[in-house]
Amino acid sequence: NAGVMQNPRHLVRRRGQEARLRCSPMKGHSHVYWYRQLPEEGLKFMVYLQKENIIDESGMPKERFSAEFPKEGPSILRIQQVVRGDSAAYFCASSRNRDPSSYNEQFFGPGTRLTVL
Amino acid sequence: GENVEQHPSTLSVQEGDSAVIKCTYSDSASNYFPWYKQELGKGPQLIIDIRSNVGEKKDQRIAVTLNKTAKHFSLHITETQPEDSAVYFCAAQGGKLIFGQGTELSVKP
Numbered sequence: 001n002a003g004v005m006q007n008p009r010h011l012v013r014r015r016g017q018e019a020r021l022r023c024s025p026m027k028g029h030s031h032v033y034w035y036r037q038l039p040e041e042g043l044k045f046m047v048y049l050q051k052e053n054i055i056d057e058s059g060m061p062k063e064r065f066s067a068e069f070p071k072e073g074p075s076i077l078r079i080q081q082v083v084r085g086d087s088a089a090y091f092c093a094s095s096r097n098r099d100p101s102s103y104n105e106q107f108f109g110p111g112t113r114l115t116v117l
Numbered sequence: 118g119e120n121v122e123q124h125p126s127t128l129s130v131q132e133g134d135s136a137v138i139k140c141t142y143s144d145s146a147s148n149y150f151p152w153y154k155q156e157l158g159k160g161p162q163l164i165i166d167i168r169s170n171v172g173e174k175k176d177q178r179i180a181v182t183l184n185k186t187a188k189h190f191s192l193h194i195t196e197t198q199p200e201d202s203a204v205y206f207c208a209a210q211g212g213k214l215i216f217g218q219g220t221e222l223s224v225k226p
Contacts, residue, residue, distance in 0.1 A: 004160075041218060042121075042219050043161070045214060045215070048213070056213065058213070059213070091160055105166065106151075106214060108153070108161045109160050111159075
């Protein structure tokens with residue numbers, strides 16, 4: 001019963017390069033969320049996706065960041081032309097459903113720690 | 118906008134003592150309040166949660182209380198053990214899950 005999987009666990013990029021972070025949700029979960037955690041801070045919501053749909057991207061920076069959750073394969077968070085301020089831990093979570101009248105327990109992956117040199 | 122305030126930011130207790138972490142939230146539409154434990158280098162792990170129609174919930178040494186009128190909720194850990202040492206996050210969900218800033222709990226043997 002594998003949990004949420006994220007890879008890579010650690011990623012080092014130079015300024016201007018691209019970073020691709022992958023997330024495989026728990027089995028049976030079709031909702032994926034991405035969060036960013038800066039050192040000694042809480043997690044900040046970035047984006048919520050279902051298969052092939054972006055539901056809420058209100059926490060995504062306007063430029064350089066994009067996310068997708070294709071019909072087949074993992075969800076991808078892509079950061080183009082990385083800058084030092086992008087250095088952070090990026091966590092993915094998944095849930096089984098997203099009924100607004102229900103409660104949506106989110107299970108988190110181990111995170112990807114991005115370092116921009 | 119939506120906000121969750123968490124206090125204290127650090128908490129040091131002796132093994133066996135109790136620990137209390139408090140949070141307040143701003144979005145009155147919030148109806149789900151989970152608590153997460155995060156150990157160094159790992160992702161947050163859900164330890165307990167409470168729904169808006171319940172005032173208190175207990176699970177062994179952990180309890181949560183919720184005061185919807187005051188928009189407060191708290192985590193209580195009794196008989197603390199060194200393995201309870203971690204960063205604890207509260208969160209509130211109306212639409213998005215909004216996290217508090219975290220409390221670093223240190224339990225000294």
